[in-house]
Amino acid sequence: MDYSKNSIIEFDLRAENFRVIGLGNDICDKIFNYDLIGVKGKIALLDCCGSFTGKNDLWILENSEKEEWKSHGIHISSQWKDVEDILKPKYGPPQGFFNSRNGEIIFIAVKNNILFCYFYDVEKSSWRIFGNSWSSNKGWN
Structure with missing residues (x-):
């Protein structure tokens, strides 16, 4: 990503060329x-600060030729207050986030020695969670 020119570079390894988007x-x-x-399989930009507002939290490049970006809001249910607290900046950004092959974004966070993996499904706008505790004496529970 080129911050000075507000652009990214797309590489096509098969055709051995690149273009600026x-x-x-x-x-x-x-x-x-x-x-x-x-x-x-599409280029996307994720708000890495974790301050999900429900608007413009994720941008997906739908058409690279036309430079068409589609905005997605990531909503956190009010019932999931702990999730919001962990993913928002007052605890710092998530320790990591990754994408899966099935279209989910995986957020990794640790709070009180508990590893949390939050899976956000972009198409369904839904969350699922996996949590496990860690002890330096016992390892993972």
Whole structure:
């Protein structure tokens, strides 16, 4: 990602070429908050600060030729207050986030010696969780 020009570079390894893809103005407003990931084989930008507002939290490049970006809001249910607390900046950003082959984004966070893996399904706008505790004496429980 080229922060100075508000663009990313797309490489096509088969054709052995590359091209510069511009970012929309909405993305450029928070350019330093985003990290590059993939969602179902498409380039995506995720708000890495974890301050999910339900608007413009994730941008997916739907058409690289036309430079069409689609915004996705990531919503956290009010019933999942702990999730929101862990993923928002007051605890720091998640320790990591990854994408899976089935279109989920996996957020990794640790709180009170408990490892949390939150799986966000982009298509269904739904969450699932996996949590496990860690003890330096016993390992994973």
